[in-house]
Amino acid sequence: INAENIQQFRELFFELHPQDQLEIYLETSHSQRQKMYEYLSPEEFAEIFEELQIEDQKKYLLELNETYAQDMISHMSADNVADFLGEIHETKASAIIEGLEEKDAQDIKELLAYEEETAGAIMTKEFISLRASSTIKEVIEVLRQEGPDAETIYYLYVINEKFELVGVVSLRDLITSEPDSLVETVMSSRVVSVPTSEDQENVATLFKKYDFLAVPVTTETNKLVGIITVDDILDVMEEEATEDIGEFAASRGATDLTLSAFSAAKKRAPWIILLMFFGMITAGVIGQFEETLESVVLLAGFIPLIMDSAGNTGTQSLAVAVRSLALGQLEKKSLSKMVMREFGTGLMLGLMCAVTLMIIIPFLHGSVWLAFIVGVSIFLSLSIATVIGTIVPLAINKMKLDPAIASGPFITTVNDIIGLLIYFSIATSLIAYL
């Protein structure tokens, strides 16, 4: 495609969907890319650049000459520029901001000021706002002109002279109403908005509940400052799902496939080594009972069984708690209900496992006392494991601590230690019968 004919290249290229243009761009060589920068105006290239991953943006920005880059950035939408600038060196970022027009620069600075993962940080400033006193005909005329630049024109927000949000009207409502009627008569004044400080996960929950395509973001004084569109929410949900999985695997931020083996190992090693030290605590617990073990080595065989069962049951409870938190299903009164339910579930699971083991072990090992020790240990440790699997993530969520502490392996390790303590304590006190 990239032969020599500018005209032909541009024609073919612009027939493609931006996302497919992006894929072509990513597959070209350095010299082909240089040619693309010649063929495409900074404004046209801005659209491709916006779609790149931030890591790639950093890389390719260095290939551009400064004027081209500055020109391109001025054509990007403010939220994308802010996302990018938030990730590069501060002095470089402020140099870029200074090269922009006053208004754009201000928008970007504002966006950069919001905390990560809040509504303010993910919103866009490219929205269309209306006055309640306009006629629908006038609004449609405005859309004709401003439409191509706005992030969405399907939901339009109505503000008063103080920029306060007073209503919402969908393009569908506009189209199906009389051209001469006023926005006032068509709009809905019950508009759901989110404050700039709202957590992005809660915003996603709102979208799911109300099937929104867009939601307005307001300041504490109800001034409209931005909107969030549903395509941003798809990204948020993906991010949150990855975070949840990371919590289960103690590998937050390390599921990225593009990392080299070495950097993946570097990111994951702290977890594995930290967890290994926890494992040494467990080793210490067993060490305390060396005498018991020495007299009945058979007991060692059930270490994995106790550990696995307590670990698995705890992880199931963790899954319930993590999903409930993610879905926003939890209200205060249901917290204790949930813990009680999990405890009940643990009692029943423990009972089932205990009965199974008490029947099987006498056949395999001929010892009713051994069966009794293992059975009672399983019953107690599973009951406790469900409670720990539920309470730890909830407590951490409440204390707003880093949820990584609630990750699967940590809970599993805690449950391992408790399970083995129970097992060896019972075994030690009943050693005379073995």
Add this chain to the structure above:
Amino acid sequence: INAENIQQFRELFFELHPQDQLEIYLETSHSQRQKMYEYLSPEEFAEIFEELQIEDQKKYLLELNETYAQDMISHMSADNVADFLGEIHETKASAIIEGLEEKDAQDIKELLAYEEETAGAIMTKEFISLRASSTIKEVIEVLRQEGPDAETIYYLYVINEKFELVGVVSLRDLITSEPDSLVETVMSSRVVSVPTSEDQENVATLFKKYDFLAVPVTTETNKLVGIITVDDILDVMEEEATEDIGEFAASRGATDLTLSAFSAAKKRAPWIILLMFFGMITAGVIGQFEETLESVVLLAGFIPLIMDSAGNTGTQSLAVAVRSLALGQLEKKSLSKMVMREFGTGLMLGLMCAVTLMIIIPFLHGSVWLAFIVGVSIFLSLSIATVIGTIVPLAINKMKLDPAIASGPFITTVNDIIGLLIYFSIATSLIAYL
């Protein structure tokens, strides 16, 4: 609110967002609900009923008298009716279908025929299609009339006389174009569509990639049969995230908070008991090495450490594989690259852990040989654990087997067994030095 005044109730009620109406409905008592059925027409109540969970739909349908119910169902959109009917008893479902108008009945039967979790099953039949030869003015007139009923009017699909999909035009394009121009000149003929049989997870990936608000669904012969809108995709992503978490915790379908402790235990017990039997295999492995253990009981202390480390490393690799599958990041050539990368990561993690242990253990236990045995075992088992954590989910995905077999606990158990086999084999062969 539910005093006695119909007029007043209806006024207040219809000012609310449908989702909030739903919440009020769910909080009312049986007799209050009976009053609501009187106050609201079947058509009005259909909108609330559509938003209910399927379980609740089943429950509340029984409260309605038959004519009211049938009338209400005829006002629901076909995809929602199909979802509901797919879950109730077949004879009852066909009785309801027979009560509907011919056209509606056919739509519903068609939707019911698609396999679950495919594009066909989640699509809606309420879409607006255009001819390329219409003028924009004509189209907007059509939207004015049909707009309120369609699922979305923001993306409109253009078909030819054979109902084949030939293009797409957004309402934004229509608004910003001359009223007299033809659809043909405005539409884009490069339209991305999905076949009815496409997996819903792949459809979600398309939405994320292209930031779609809607996507057309076609038959194998490119006939347009439905559309999928972004709000359905939010639900799909949520479902898939819950499934992924379930895979990690071996608790698929059991993260539902509304279950009683007993039914939660019943759903989870098969996993826990099955995994407990796996744990007994591990017990058997240890049993094989009873002699070794008897002579050096200290070895038992490191069982948890080996198990935990191998399990955690395998789970991290599983997280990488599961996320990559969910994000659709994997092409064929990158499969082996991914396994190789994980193996490399495993070698490095193993090396780090081994070195740490070889330094610490001599201080704690005074035995260089013990340190050597544990260190080498950790190194080998972590290297293998990453490969198993990666290959198993990929292989299962390729063979289209139930991914539950690839769940965290299973992989952990396999890695436990391998790790302990390595550990005890090395220990047995070096027992003379301990």
